Amino acid sequence: MHGRLLVLLLLTPAVVSQSLTACSFLERDFNWSTAQTLCHRSNGTDLLSLDLVSLPGLSFCTGDLGMVWTSLRRDTLNDSAWFWDNTIIAAGTEDVSSSLSWTEEGSGGHCASIKDSTWYSRRCSERRFFYCSNNNSQHEYVELNMSWEEARDYCQRDSRTLSSPHTDLEAQDIEGKKEGWVGLYRVGGDTWAWAERHNLSYTAWGPGEPVTSDCGAFSVEQQKWKSFPCERPLRVACHNDNLEVVTERKSWEEALQHCAGRGKRLVVLNNMQDYQYVRKRIYQTQTDQVWVGVRFLAGRWWWVDGSPVQEQLYPQCPEQYEACGTLSKRDNTMGLTQDCSRRLNFVCN
Ligand SMILES: *[C@@H]1O[C@H](CO)[C@@H](O)[C@H](O)[C@H]1NC(C)=O
Ligand SMILES: *[C@@H]1O[C@H](CO)[C@@H](O)[C@H](O)[C@H]1NC(C)=O
Ligand SMILES: *[C@@H]1O[C@H](CO)[C@@H](O)[C@H](O)[C@H]1NC(C)=O
Ligand SMILES: *[C@@H]1O[C@H](CO)[C@@H](O)[C@H](O)[C@H]1NC(C)=O
Ligand SMILES: *[C@@H]1O[C@H](CO)[C@@H](O)[C@H](O)[C@H]1NC(C)=O
Ligand SMILES: *[C@@H]1O[C@H](CO)[C@@H](O)[C@H](O)[C@H]1NC(C)=O
Numbered sequence: 001m002h003g004r005l006l007v008l009l010l011l012t013p014a015v016v017s018q019s020l021t022a023c024s025f026l027e028r029d030f031n032w033s034t035a036q037t038l039c040h041r042s043n044g045t046d047l048l049s050l051d052l053v054s055l056p057g058l059s060f061c062t063g064d065l066g067m068v069w070t071s072l073r074r075d076t077l078n079d080s081a082w083f084w085d086n087t088i089i090a091a092g093t094e095d096v097s098s099s100l101s102w103t104e105e106g107s108g109g110h111c112a113s114i115k116d117s118t119w120y121s122r123r124c125s126e127r128r129f130f131y132c133s134n135n136n137s138q139h140e141y142v143e144l145n146m147s148w149e150e151a152r153d154y155c156q157r158d159s160r161t162l163s164s165p166h167t168d169l170e171a172q173d174i175e176g177k178k179e180g181w182v183g184l185y186r187v188g189g190d191t192w193a194w195a196e197r198h199n200l201s202y203t204a205w206g207p208g209e210p211v212t213s214d215c216g217a218f219s220v221e222q223q224k225w226k227s228f229p230c231e232r233p234l235r236v237a238c239h240n241d242n243l244e245v246v247t248e249r250k251s252w253e254e255a256l257q258h259c260a261g262r263g264k265r266l267v268v269l270n271n272m273q274d275y276q277y278v279r280k281r282i283y284q285t286q287t288d289q290v291w292v293g294v295r296f297l298a299g300r301w302w303w304v305d306g307s308p309v310q311e312q313l314y315p316q317c318p319e320q321y322e323a324c325g326t327l328s329k330r331d332n333t334m335g336l337t338q339d340c341s342r343r344l345n346f347v348c349n
Contacts, residue, residue: 020267020274020349022240025065029233032215035069039238040087047071048218048239049086065220065235072216072225082216088241101168110186111148114163115179117171121186124148130155130181131163131174139163139174151181152195164194242349243267243278247286249343252324255291256304259348266293267347268303269327270310278347282329289336291346294325296337301325 024045026038039046048070071086102119111124114131122128127145132155134140146154152162162183165171174182183195206224210216215230228234242264250258252266259265269275269292282290293304296318301309314325314335324340327347338344 020241020243020277022242023237024240026236026238030069030236031233032069032073032228032230035234035236036071036085038236042238042240044088044242045238045240046086046088048237049084049088065237067217067219067226067228068235068237070216070218070225074210074214074216074227082210088239100171112182112184112192113179114165114171114174114182116177117168117174119171119184120179122148122181124185128179128181132158132160133163134160137170137173139165141178141180146181148181148185152183162195241281243281244348245282245285245290245345246348247345249287249345250291251343252291252295252338252340252346255344255346256293259346262348264348265304266291267349268293268305268307269313270303270307275313275327278327279329282327282345282347285329285345287344289326289328289338289344291344292325292327292335294335295340296321296323296325 026035030038036047048068071084072082073085074082100119101117102121109121109123109126111122113120113122113128125147127147128151129141129143130146130148130151131139132142132151142151142154144151144154148162155162162181163174164183165174184192185195186192204223204225206219206222206226209225210227213227213229215228217226217228217234218224219226244259244262244264246255246258248258256266267278269278278292294301294309294314295304296302296314301314303309314337318337322340323337325335326338326344328336
């Protein structure tokens with residue numbers, strides 16, 4: 001057992017140490033929509049976001065660029081609503097679906113409908129009736145056959161939203177027994193989220209900002225956000241997130257092999273920023289704890305790349321001898337130890 005693991009440990013350093021996130025610059029200035037399209041050309045790559053602004057990598061990333069586009073956009077229908085139009089952080093948004101009563105029927109869809117307080121996942125292009133709610137949370141059943149997007153736009157045209165009952169209890173307020181679209185959809189194909197846009201929970205606008213323009217940029221000098229007209233060409237840095245959050249359940253060693261088979265390794269977290277960043281990215285996992293690339297062996301903790309483990313991160317002497325390290329998506333304590341044979345989700349990088 002230990003012999004096999006040592007071999008694996010010796011093999012892993014062949015994988016070049018890879019940072020969690022990387023940046024690439026586009027060679028010239030582009031308007032916002034072109035910048036976004038160019039960044040989206042590779043999977044897991046997008047314009048800069050809030051998370052990047054808080055990562056130490058950013059100063060390296062934006063080096064000598066004065067002002068760069070971020071994925072911040074203003075809602076075209078609402079002058080005061082700004083949101084992150086970003087596939088990477090959207091995938092890290094908390095999954096709101098687990099507390100709802102779903103049917104198994106048609107579970108492959110990316111948009112949600114409701115019927116008699118039961119949730120269905122449906123293909124977004126299907127044409128259905130839908131529920132709009134006004135700002136008093138009154139739900140109206142609209143008997144027009146529309147795709148989910150058309151229905152959302154229809155409700156928004158009268159300053160209403162596709163109904164968004166956040167719990168099964170609230171869903172009972174929708175009296176109709178008939179099936180209709182509601183405002184729940186899968187962001188980036190994975191995580192279920194509400195279509196209504198929430199206020200930004202953190203803002204860093206520069207003095208006097210935002211002005212009347214609709215696209216958000218980041219001033220490297222001021223470390224502040226600024227709004228610019230979307231058609232204006234500006235510098236572009238694309239953020240590349242190398243993480244692969246695997247929602248299959250495997251033992252620690254199987255997880256290690258799964259990552260290696262994809263030219264990656266179980267994620268190594270050797271600083272607090274990386275630790276915080278990965279915590280934000282594991283919301284969609286099915287297990288509360290996920291394997292990371294650390295194991296207790298021969299009297300000490302080892303990261304799979306051979307780097308030292310910060311003393312505070314894992315307990316000096318684990319309770320079980322066969323211990324591997326996890327990160328928890330709910331518990332804000334540092335690393336937790338688990339029996340290595342437990343079957344958990346994991347993160348490759
Ligand atoms: C990119 O994402 C698409 C859609 O999720 C997927 O089908 C494709 O395999 C991905 N490509 C790579 C190189 O990961
Ligand atoms: C516009 O957005 C703000 C902030 O998100 C929100 O408080 C307000 O209700 C919205 N107005 C309309 C008309 O939707
Ligand atoms: C929403 O509430 C505001 C303030 O109470 C009101 O002025 C507005 O007309 C309402 N909008 C709708 C669509 O009912
Ligand atoms: C709307 O959809 C229903 C149910 O699918 C169907 O019976 C009806 O014919 C459709 N109406 C129109 C106008 O397309
Ligand atoms: C959004 O922010 C505005 C202004 O700070 C506040 O009045 C409003 O209650 C917030 N809306 C939500 C849904 O938090
Ligand atoms: C952005 O640039 C592209 C390519 O030059 C152009 O087709 C598009 O209309 C521009 N968009 C805006 C909003 O200016």
